[in-house]
Amino acid sequence: MKKILERAFKIAPPETGSQSGVVKPLPLVRTPEGYVAIVGAIALIIAAPFFAQSDNWMGQFSNAGLFAMAAIGLGLLSGYAGQISLGHAAFLTIGAYSAAYFGVDRGLAFPLWLLLAGLVGAAIGLVVGLFSLRLRGDYLVIITLALVFVIFHVSKNWESVTGGNNGVSAGLASLNIGPIDFKNLSVFGRELTKNQGIFWLAWIMVGITALLARNIVRSRGGRALQAIRDRDIASEVIGIDTTRNKIYVFVLSSAIASMAGGVLAVQRGHISPPLGAPDEIFISIQFLAIIVVGGLGTVYGPILGALFIYPLKIMLEEIIEIVVDLLESIWPYAADKLLSFISNESGAIISTSAFSAIIYAILLILFLIFQPTGIAGLIRKAQIGTRVQIAKHKAKA
Amino acid sequence: MRKNRLLISVVALITGLGLVAAACNHNDDNAPSTTTTAATTTTAATGEPSATVAPSEPSSTTGFDGTTIKLGFLTDLSGALAIIGRPIRDGAQVYWDYVNEELGGIGGKYKVELVVEDTEDRPAVAVQAYQKIKDDVVMFAEILSTPPTSAVLGFLKEDNIVAVPGSLASSWIREPNLLPNGAPYEYEIINIVDWWYNNDESGGANDVYCSVHVDDIYGTSTISGLDHIANQLNITVAERQTISRGDTEFSTQITALEEANCTVVVAATVPTEQRGLLTAAATQGFAPTWLGALPTYLSLFGAVEALAPLYSKFYYVQDAPPLTETDNPGVANFNARHETYGPDMFSTFSLSGYFQSFSVHQLLEKAVELGDLSREGILAASEQLGEVDVEQLAASNFIYGPAATRTPPRASRIMAPDHTMAPDFIRQVAEFESTHIGSFSLPTP
Structure with a gap:
């Protein structure tokens, strides 16, 4: 698999004069803290269904996992290859309808319908990519925007597959891998809910996708993508086929989003x-x-990002409710005033959901202004800061 | 690196603008209306609320702690249908305040509390809202609008939960987990078209019939009523136009209808879009007769005298009589209860929320009578629910029972906006039941 991907993303042979052309791959995990974080995350994912108080939150974090999976694909396209797509949701939709068609109508097994969902997404990504990525500039933004409209109208009108406005059921599609049914899991005699089972499946898929993505970006193909992002003309000069690489990564990103959309639909x-x-x-x-x-x-x-953004609005709603409860116990007058302004109850000026949407947008804008390198940037800063402190401490000692 | 920064800036800009736009969009209907009034309706419902004590005490269960029954209420408080969703919530609250205060609650002792969540009229948000509160409630007293109901239906089946759909799609009638109210949209359209065809003084048989509908499950299912009656009356629908939710520009549709020489346009839209269509038609000097389903009209618009010319040839269907018809017991009770428990203002759809609560009330009474308020208990009780009288608020009553044998009301009231008829600014033109309804097959799941 790695060889196939390496071949898919290979760059042209080095010019005469270079050494062997073999570049030592970057490590899979860069730092010891990285290993600790991965082990911690795996432990947390395994334990979460047993300790979660609410099935709702299991559902939220299952969805966040599937969004994370699709976002990893988009991250490859935008973060590494520098291409912006406004049509990622369209590929989730494609995957969702593929799951219903192959998984329910055709009754195919989970691995098979998932693969087919990915292939359908990849095929449509290829068609879009062929038209939009041959040219330099932001054509992909416009064409993926158009794709959203095309998929929207197709989903409304291709009734034999999509059910038209009535939609189709995808819930009956299998999520079995061999004897393991993720919709009806039982562990140590304890029956898990559908959301708990899908939570595990979603995060297993995130793990596989992250591993795949990491392997790509630390390979020659990944370096080629970054070269295209940073200096596309220079990349062409040194022999990188920019068009082909951009198309490949768009196809891969589309396939990943489509597979995530399939499981999301189920x-x-x-x-x-x-x-x-x-x-x-x-x-x-x-x-x-x-x-x-x-x-x-x-x-x-x-x-x-998915873990932060996806449940943020719901979390804000919960926080507002907690604040109101707290105020009711210590300052009922203020609680009444607050409820007359923000609440889902009769007479309130703004709903909790709408208020949290405003806070959500403001938070994101502030985040983008003050922390443009994102959460990953914060982590890097913290790592560097810790190392500097350790070094200073050692020097003093 | 510089290019990477540029990329971040572009993405940040797009994201920021998009989110601000989304946030603004979510809040454009937040201010409560101050000009509204009145009556109308949607659904059907129940009989005299009884305060009988159950023979066996229902034990505590999900959404019932032994004293209070919690009902989920998924409505649009901040999206495109907030103009409908907020008064529906207010109307339901009036009903349950009345039950709690004057009847002592369900079975005379169990208070009812609404747990309201905002769906923004978006199916994905509705699913999230459903998941958030499903483990806190015994059932859902409202899921507003057809697309969110459609999105949540699979979960209702999985979780054995009963819900009241806040829309009148006929496909809900045969769904065991749904407790619909009122005559379905298809019946409404059959009734109003048949009424016009047979009663129009100028001769409805000579009219050129056309249609415009929202291109979603509500619009397409509603307009299937037109297909049925057109077939029965040998009418040819000369032009069919569609619009999308949130559209504000309708000149293309109006031009097409005008070019087809339409004299009657059957509409399956929502109030804001319908007003936009009427405005566009007036701008282009196109003046057909409009025949609309229930959601096409809102008294908020009828109250404005300046808008009266737009609605001068507009008729729509609803179950309930005008609120000026105070000799109707349902209307008299509603007016009194709204006076006592309601907010200062209400719209057409306040009565809808109130009206839908009758069937929920009777269902809960039945479940308490059977001594089981669990999800399964309520589902079983729904099969034993018979005819639910709504104090004559509907032209005829809904007869419940097993989903396969339910009989929805067939008769409709035909209404016309009238800005002189406070408080709801409508007048009843006719009460009508088409003989062609019997041949319409209700869809099965």
């Missing part, structure tokens, strides 16, 4: 067209927010 049970293409564009923008807030040019950034 988790949600039913797929119907959004109320309008702007809804899809909003989700695509949310993906851009995820990779920027997480940190462009990293593999773990999109994962952190």
Whole structure:
């Protein structure tokens, strides 16, 4: 697999005069802290279903995992290859309908329908990429924006596959890998809910996707993508086929998003067209927010971004409710005033959801202004700071 | 590196602008309306709320702690349908305040509390809202609008939860987990078209019929009623136009309808878009007769005298009588209860939220009577629910029972906006039940 990917992303042979052309690959994990973080994350994922108080939060973090998976693909495209897509949500939709068609209508096994969902996404990504990535500039933004509208109208009108406005059911598609059914898991005699099972599946898929992405970016192909992002003309001069590499990474990104969309559809049970293409564009923008807030040019950034962005609005709503409860116990007058302004109850001026949407947007804008390198940048700063402190401490000692 | 920074800036700009736009969009309907009034309706419902004590005490269960019954309420508080969703919530709150204060609650002792969540009229948000509160409630007293209901339906089935769809799609009637109210949209359209065809003094048989509908599940299912009645009456629908939710520009659709020489346009839209269509038609000097489903009209617009010319040839269907018809017991009760428990202002759809609560009330009474408020208990109780009277708020009552045998109301009230008829600015033109409804097949799941 690695060889195939290496071949797919290979750069042209080095010019005469260079040594062997073999470049030592970057390490899979750069720092010891990285290993600790990975082991900690795995432990947390394994333990979470047993300790989570709410099935709702399991559902939220399952979805966040699937968004993280799709965002890793977008991170490869935008963070490494420097290409911006506004159509990522369209590929999730493609994957969702593929899951319903292959998984429910055709009754195919999970690995097979997942693969086919990825292939459908890849095929459409190839068509879009062939038209848009041959030219230098922001053509991909425009064409992926158009793709959102095309997919929206196709989903409303191709009734035999998409069910038209009524939508189709994807909840019956299998999520079995051999004897393991992720929709009906039982561990140590304890039956897990569907959300708990899909939580594990989602994060296993995130792990596999992250490993794949990390292997790509530390290979010659990955370096080629970064070269295209930073100096595209110079890349061509040294023999990198920029068009082909950009198309490859777009196809891969599309396939990953499509597979994530497939599992997301099974988790949600039913797929119907959004109320309008702007809804899809909003989700695509949310993906851009995820990779920027997480940190462009990293593999773990999109994962952190999805974990931060996806549940943020719901968390803000919960925080508002906690604040109101707290105020009610210590200062009822203020709680009443607050509820008359922000609440889902009758008479309130603004709903909790709308208020949290405003706070959400403000937080993101502030984040982008003051921390443009994202959460990954913060982590890097913390790492450097810690090392400096350790070095100073050692020097003093 | 410089290019990377440029990329971050571009992405940041797009993201920021997009999120600000989204946040603004979520809040454009937040201010409560101050000019509204009145009556209308949607659904059907129930009988006299009884305060009988259950023979066996229901034990505590999800959403019921032994004293308070919690009901989920998914409505649009900040999206495109907030103009409908907020008064529906207010109307339901009036009903439950009345039950809690005057009847002592369900079975005379169990208070009812609404747990309200905002769906923004977006299916994905509705699913999130559902997941957030499903483990805190015994059932859902509202899921507003067809697309969110459609998105949540699979979960309702998985979780054995009953919900009231806040829309009148006929496909809900045969769904065991849904407790619909009122005559379905298809019946509404069959009734109003048949009424116009047979009663128009100028001769409805000579009209050129056309349609415009929202291109979603609500619009397409509603307009299937037109297909049925057109087939029955041998009418040819000369032109069919669609619009999308959130559209504000309708000159293309109006031009197409005008070029087809339409004299009657059947509409399956929502109030803001319908007003936009009427404005565009007036601008272009196109003046057909409009026949609309229930969601096409809002009394907020009827109250404005300046808008009266737009609505001069507009008729729509609803179940409930105008609020000026105070000799109707349902209207008299609503007016009194709203006076006592309601907010200062209400719209057409306040009565809808109130009206839908009758069937929920009767369902909970039945579940308490059977001694089981669990999800399964409520589902079982829904199968034993018979005819639910709504104090004559509907032209006829909904007869519940097993989903396969439910009979929705068939009769409709035909209404016309009238800015002189405070408080709801409508007048009833006719009460009508088409003979062609019997041949319409309700969709099965």
